[in-house]
Amino acid sequence: MAQLWLHLCICFQIPGFCTNLLLSQTPGHILAQTNNKTEIRCELKKEHTGVYWYRWSQERQNFEFLVFSNPLGKATYGTNISQDKFSVQGASSHSSYSLRISQLRDSDNGTYYCSISQSFQLLLGSGTHLGVVDVLPLPPKTTEAPLSTKPVRRVTKSKAVSKKGACSPLVWVPLATSVLVLLLSLVPTAYRLYRLRRRLWLRIHRQ
Template identity: 85%
Template sequence: MARPWLHLCICLQIPGFCTNLLLSQTPRNILAQTNNRTEILCELKKEHAGVYWYRWSQERQNFEFLVFSNPLGKATYGANISQEKFSVYGARSHSSYSLHISHLHASDNGTYYCSISQSSQLLLGSGTRLGVVDVLPLPPKSTQAPLPKKPAGCITKSKAAIKKGACSPLVWIPLATSVLVLLLSLVPTAYRLHRLRRRLWLRVHRQ
């Protein structure tokens, strides 16, 4: 057993060096509340003789063996590891195992690894980081997008534009054109009235 432990220590000094595609852990991170429980899933893609579970404590700089579970469901616990706190459940196909941790406490903080033995080496999973807090942080509040501000200048409400007068060229150019057309249409009428008045004036003076 000296070689697996030596290889395991080397893996811990280089995070992620020994992770492989044969073991897959989910989730990668867990934030749980004190006195609650949580679960870590380990999926296996290779035949095995059993699954080991370890915990690495960054604070204590300690790598601790927790429990070993064989395909028959028999579990072997490490020294001073409570069977009430840690339990392992395996699927019927033996392709996945889940580690259940109960009565969570701050001392349970750390990174948990599932592992299998192959060719005198312990192959580690990707690791699951567990953080235990007394109070879970509140989810971020959804902020409502502010209403767009009304642009200053000529773009106003239609009623206000009518009262104050439109200042957009799209408004006053058609209006000026209409006034010009109206004035031009009045020119012949004014000329006719002028000729009629002149004829009446001449008739009056001839009499």
């Protein structure tokens, strides 16, 4: 047992030294509200005799044993650890365990580790940092860029024409062209009327 704690201290002094791929711990971070509950999951990829749960408190500089759960579901709690606050739920296949923490308090802040014992060593999970706050922060609001209030000066086509004056080529050239086309279209009509009038005059005088 002394060798286990000695190895545990070495692992703790060098963060991540004993974490390995045999334990998959999720989630990595939890932010929860006071008086609520939360859950940490640990998946095991190797045969084991049980799962240990520990908590590291940065404020108290303390690595605390919480609870041990064997494959039969029997739990052994650490000193002054409440069974109503901490509970362990294991899957029927014994491949995953969940640590449930209820009635969260500020004192529950810390990093939680699941662990198994292999060859006189404690193999630690990657750790889950738990932060307990009185009020959860609101999600950031999306802000839109303010619309420009500077007036945009627009010049319409009619105003642009009026500024050039009534004698502008843009005004009289199309007008003169239209008048000329109209006059040319009236010439054949006038000629037909003239011939019709002459025929009527000749017919009347012959009678």
